[in-house]
Amino acid sequence: MSITIIFFLGLLAAIIAVTPPGLLNMTAARISLKEGAGRGIMFSTGVCIVVFIQTYLAAIFARYLTNHQDIVEILKRVAFVIFVLITIYFFVLASKQKEAKPEAEITSKHGRLLHGMLLSALNIFPIPFQAYMVITLVSFGWMDFEKLSVVTYVTGAATGTFVVLYFYIFFFDKIKDKAFTSQKNMNYIIGSVTGIVALITFINIIKAW
DSSP states (O other): OOHHHHHHHHHHHHHHHHSSOOHHHHHHHHHHHHHOHHHHHHHHHHHHHHHHHHHHHHHHTHHHHHHOHHHHHHHHHHHHHHHHHHHHHHHHHHHHOOTTSOOOOOOOHHHHHHHHHHHHHHOOTHHHHHHHHHHHHHHTTSOOSSHHHHHHHHHHHHHHHHHHHHHHHHHHHHTTTSGGGSHHHHHHHHHHHHHHHHHHHHHHHHHHO
């Protein structure tokens, strides 16, 4: 299969995974609204660096993860706890936040890069998702586990993630004067999104019992 097609398969898979409102894209939009598009892009770059690593690991261990569902279940449980804690954090932050009082800002662009890497590292969902996608594509004969094929797919996934985050940054910039894009409401939105993700994860854990 052509590496160009493999690249676009990775890009498409990432777009499907990241397009629904989630912690990373909503945080990128929030940073952009508060500190400008430049820092939002730096945050997104940090996210994509980790996504590249996560997707590469997912591709390497795809067969192993597929044959050992117990590991996937453990990842789900860890993710559930993490997202519950993040949900509580953002709801508490929003409830205490006063619109007239500015928050302490991270003035360094490198700080936002590291922020993006850290937050992305907490989001472990790309690993089982991308492992499943790689196994599926391999089973269809659309890619293989050769190094060039894997690196091409991973690059496409990281690029697709950046494209979606870039879209969120500039979409929210266009509607920044709307009431729901205030910092307090953005915190509530992020908290609600992570709460929904935590609930879905919990339901999947219960179904697996």
